[in-house]
Each structure stands twice: as C-alpha cells, then as structure tokens.
Amino acid sequence: MAKMYYEKDADLKALEGKTVAVIGYGSQGHAQALNLRDSGVDVVVGLRPGKSWEQAERDGFAVYPVDEAVKRADVVQILLPDEVQTKVYKEQIAPHLKPGSALFFSHGFNIHFGQIVPDQSVDVVLIAPKGPGHLVRRVYTEGFGVPALIAVHQDATGEAMRIGLAYAKGIGATRAGVIETTFKEETETDLFGEQAVLCGGVTQLIKAGFETLTEAGYQPEIAYFECLHELKLIVDLMYEGGLSGMRYSVSDTAEYGDYVSGKRVIDEGVRERMKQLLKEVQDGSFAKRWIGENERGRQEFNRMREEEKNHPIEQVGSKLREMMVWVDGKKKETVKS
Numbered sequence: 001m002a003k004m005y006y007e008k009d010a011d012l013k014a015l016e017g018k019t020v021a022v023i024g025y026g027s028q029g030h031a032q033a034l035n036l037r038d039s040g041v042d043v044v045v046g047l048r049p050g051k052s053w054e055q056a057e058r059d060g061f062a063v064y065p066v067d068e069a070v071k072r073a074d075v076v077q078i079l080l081p082d083e084v085q086t087k088v089y090k091e092q093i094a095p096h097l098k099p100g101s102a103l104f105f106s107h108g109f110n111i112h113f114g115q116i117v118p119d120q121s122v123d124v125v126l127i128a129p130k131g132p133g134h135l136v137r138r139v140y141t142e143g144f145g146v147p148a149l150i151a152v153h154q155d156a157t158g159e160a161m162r163i164g165l166a167y168a169k170g171i172g173a174t175r176a177g178v179i180e181t182t183f184k185e186e187t188e189t190d191l192f193g194e195q196a197v198l199c200g201g202v203t204q205l206i207k208a209g210f211e212t213l214t215e216a217g218y219q220p221e222i223a224y225f226e227c228l229h230e231l232k233l234i235v236d237l238m239y240e241g242g243l244s245g246m247r248y249s250v251s252d253t254a255e256y257g258d259y260v261s262g263k264r265v266i267d268e269g270v271r272e273r274m275k276q277l278l279k280e281v282q283d284g285s286f287a288k289r290w291i292g293e294n295e296r297g298r299q300e301f302n303r304m305r306e307e308e309k310n311h312p313i314e315q316v317g318s319k320l321r322e323m324m325v326w327v328d329g330k331k332k333e334t335v336k337s
C-alpha cells in the first residue's frame, strides 16, 4: 500500500522564516508560486528577461535573474523546461546554492538520468503535482488541490521530508493526497504515462477514430464531437467514479460495445508495444533521444509540432469551439500561451 500524506501530516511552519525561489514562471511555476504565496509562504521568482518575467511582476512577485533569486533562497524549486535545467543549474544555480538549503524539482528527469548531480550539502526533494500547472492553480483557488508525489533523493539536513510536505501543503496538494515515491519511479511512470496513455496514446486514438469516420464519408463536425469533445465528458465520469461510474451513466448499448469491442482496438499488440516503450524509458533510450533532439536544435520536434497543428481535427475543432464560450473562457486559463 502506498504511503499517503494529507493535511494533518504536513506543517507549513517548516517553511517559516524561509524564502522559496521558484525558478521559472510557466505552467507549473506560476501555479506553485501563486499557491505558495496564498498559503503565506515568502516567495521570490527567478527568471530571464521576457514574457514570464513581465507576467510574474504583474502578479506582484519580486523577480530576479536566476542567480540572484537563488542567493536569496533557502528552498529553490526548479520549474524550467526539463531540457534547459542542466545548463541553467550548472551556470546559475549550483554556484549560489547555500549549504543546508533545499533543491526541489517537479519531475525527476534530470536527477534520475544523472544530468544534474547536486552537492551533498543540500536536500534534494521532488514534489510532482499530478496535473497540469493551470489546474494546480485553478483547483487551489476553488479550495481543493491536485494530488502530488513526494520523494527525497538526498537528505542533507534531516529535514527534507518535513520541508517537502510543507511545500506540498503550500501548493494545495495535501488537500488531495501526496504519495511517497522515488525519483526513479516518478520519472519512469510519468514518461511512460504521457507517451503511452495521457498525451501520445490518447491523441493517436482520437485521430484514428476521427480519420476512420471522415474517411468513411461522415461529416468532420460529427466525428469531432464523437471522438474528441465527448471524450472529456466521459473522462470526467471516470475521474469522479472510476470506470464503473462511467459505465453506470452510459447506455447499456455503449457498455456492451465497450466490453466486446474495446479489446479489439487495444489488443495484445498494443500492450506489447507499450512494454517496449516502457523498456525504452527504463533503459534511458528515450531520455538520450530527447536530450539529443534538443542538442540538434529540435528540428524533428518543430516539424512534428507543425504537422500536428495542421491536422483536419484541429481545423474543424477550432471552428466548433468558437461557439462554445464556456470552453473559450477556460482556454484562457488552461492553454499555455
């Protein structure tokens, strides 16, 4: 059984008198910085000049270049893109980290794959919210929290877990539940999940459904509603009541189709390929490929991003969503600019 922590297990006093430097103010950075501040924690933001810097200042934070923010901090949370963390860490963070301070991450990639090797004098802690940053903020303002994982890689002070739990409470995660893990487990499950299911698996499933219907002559708008729009409503039911909760709400016809046909789509071949993806995550081949892609200037990444933006489901979807004002309202909070 996983070890879980809730509100009663965490004490914000562990952060009293300490300054937290949130490095980066994107999806996770803005959410964690704002939630911590609203929880009474002293927060500064570390950035380079640009869009995020301006936003953090508009949100009322004291913003500094990364090295300056680190000098002022007792806890440094690195919320830069994974692929830029190593360079910024070596040049602007490591030289200014105080012995006895704490270095935090929200994803274990660079520690687990040995890209960042922190000095033995600092605590190294993972607080990984299990949700996109914009929801970490929205759910907190609604009085709830997004669950998170916690792991201690290095406990130089003997206080790493206590400070980690206080931080998790500050961002609202202990309201929902914080699970103890390791950097290895978080990194491998997170990479697998986003590739096989949450991002890669789901987008391919949606496109395959959409293309099957449109190639058979059905209207793209109907294919969009069936394969993308309604998916959100079905996932909401699963989120609230599990697979059985969803099956309780759909028709018996849909439930029967689920049992007899779902397995024909996600068959043994898919499971075998999922195992192969997991192996490539575990043996570091995916990490090596992603690090190499960044070193080569992201040509493959940028080409695929462009191709995906131009898929017909994106064209029809953006027209249909114009009519859904409530979706547009949310989009402002949930889509990265």
Ligand SMILES: NC(=O)C1=CN([C@@H]2O[C@H](COP(=O)(O)OP(=O)(O)OC[C@H]3O[C@@H](n4cnc5c(N)ncnc54)[C@H](OP(=O)(O)O)[C@@H]3O)[C@@H](O)[C@H]2O)C=CC1
Pocket (backbone or CB within 6 Å): 023, 024, 025, 026, 027, 028, 029, 046, 047, 048, 049, 050, 051, 052, 053, 066, 078, 079, 080, 081, 082, 084, 088, 106, 107, 128, 129, 131, 132, 133, 134, 336
């Ligand atoms: N997105 C998510 O919801 C989740 C992310 N994570 C993890 O959180 C971390 C942050 O990811 P995410 O929030 O998506 O990142 P984003 O891309 O949304 O934001 C990155 C931030 O870093 C800043 N930045 C980029 N390069 C530099 C630099 N060289 N110097 C200073 N600042 C820089 C950007 O500012 P600028 O405007 O100047 O580019 C921006 O504010 C990653 O480890 C990720 O794996 C974990 C769970 C979920």
Ligand SMILES: CC[C@](O)(C(C)=O)C(=O)O
Pocket (backbone or CB within 6 Å): 129, 130, 131, 132, 133, 190, 194, 198, 199
């Ligand atoms: C599913 C994507 C994610 O892993 C997340 C929001 O948790 C990410 O890294 O953005």
